[in-house]
Amino acid sequence: MVETRKCPFCGGRMVPSKVETYGHSTYFWVPPWKSKTTGIFTKAVYGRVWLCLDCGALIPYVNRTKLSILREEFEVLRTEGKV
Ligand SMILES: [Zn+2]
Known part of the structure; x- marks a missing residue:
């Protein structure tokens, strides 16, 4: 069973790529704050592309677990008035 999600552009059906990287191609995002999702060896958060x-449309999405950690970190910074 392949996971699907709704396309934000046309409302169509999206399916994920089997892998997150292919050759040197990756979609990434580096947190502009110190984050639990990254470390010394992994400096970026990677997204899986959906078609x-x-x-x-090809859209990269970060998995829900990492996303919820990043959202919490952002909320804390916002509460502290840092963003
Ligand atoms: Zn679409």
């Missing part, structure tokens, strides 16, 4: 089967 919309209706409009052809």
Whole structure:
């Protein structure tokens, strides 16, 4: 069973790529604050690309576990008035 999600552009069906990286190609984001999701060896958060089967859009998404950690970290910084 392949996981699907709704395309934010056309409302179509999106399916994820089998892998997060291919050759040297990756989609990444480096947190602009000190984050639990990154360390000495992993400086970035990687996204998995999804393809919309209706409009052809390719969109990278970060997994929910990492996303919830980053959201919490951001909320703390906001509470402290740092963002
Ligand atoms: Zn679409």
